[in-house]
Amino acid sequence: MGSFDFVTFFFFVAAVIIFIQLRSVLGKRTGHERPPQDQIARREQAEAPEGLDDPKVVTLPRRGRENQEPDMFAAVDAYAEPGTELNKGLREVVTADPSFDPKEFVGGASMAYEMIVSAYAEGDRKTLKSLLSREVFDGFVAAIEERESKGETVRSNFVGIEKASIIQAEMKGTEANITLRIISQLISATLDKDGEVIEGDLVEVTDVNDVWTFARDTRSRDPNWRLIATEADQ
Template sequence: MRLCRGARKAWRSAVLDIYTIIFLALAVFIFVRLRSVLGQRTGRERPPYDPYSRDTARPPQPASDKVVPLPERPVSPPAASPVDEAPPAYRWEGVAQEGSATAAALDEIARIEPDFDARHFLTGARAAYEMIVTAFAAGDRRALKDLLAKDVYDGFVSAIADRESRRETMESRFVAVEQAELQDVTVRDRSAQLTVRFVSKLISVTRGPDGAVVDGSPDTVADVTDVWTFARDLGTRDPNWKLVATEAAQ
């Protein structure tokens, strides 16, 4: 049996209304379920992290056994205000006796070169003493040439050449330089000579071509006293003192 056109239209409208109601009911059901799961607060929610807020702490990170906490940086105490130190009563104190000929010669050097410091000179003389003894043992002619006056250099080189002709080797090692004491000072025609007495402990050994010991000992520390004289022309641009004389003290 065929439905008339009006009946078919009414039937389609009824069908659409039923589907609309079903979809609406389904949407309401889904909304209610989602709200029951996501829309409630338990009181334990973590507030959002704001990296630009000073009042919001960074969320805690899980601890790791590979991280070692650094100690807090100690607070440095405030620097003490500088205290003016009183100048020494005597310029050459600890170097030369007041009123002595040595002190007078040092005064003459300081008159020509106001920046002269006797203590600084003794520090440099100590260093030069160690360098020269070590360079002589090693046969280092280049190092010796800048530290020795020509006649002293020639004597050192001659001794090195004699040792080499015998195919001997020398080893010298300082244990300590215990004393570097100013013993004499002379100034003549703007040329100064300062004599220093060195007291040191030294291990020195000379070996033959076969390695056998021919002088000294590799295991014995010897007490050595040397008296060396250094010289330079005052008032010149060359600040270097050179060794001009050596002697072994008795």
């Protein structure tokens, strides 16, 4: 029994010594320990596909994802059939001005058309000056002054635009030229100094077919287009 007790006591003392030594080693910080997050990151890297975080590996862009460069002519091809002269002309404009969108341009030109027609009827030179080229502005003002000199007035009611579409586009140097065919409905009459109708009608709606050309220097910071030519579409 005495021998058994001594052996038991010996192993007990040995276990205590080993525990103390392990604790002295394991409890010390050497300054080279990795934080828990670092250990987690190492484990995630080990589980990730090989080469994903390797700086020497180049990740190729995925098709159909955000890394794919958008087609700058998509809006043009959606508006005009590829291969046509109109499509080619619009592509030239987009090349010079990547922000150009045919559909948005038609919307803006339609609003400008209504403003110009109304301003001309009212003799609003200020509005016309901001929307017309110098040459067209001078022509409009000359017509306004002529009717004013005769005491004539214009009564006009813009009903709306039935259709507006681009029929030609081209670059002339750095200047983009866009021509539209515009079909609008208008109630318009010219009255003499006595208030008698001498042209048009005060109640009848008339279809008006116009071909207007707008232009803008693509190098300019001014985003506005100006009307440079007008003609009646027969």
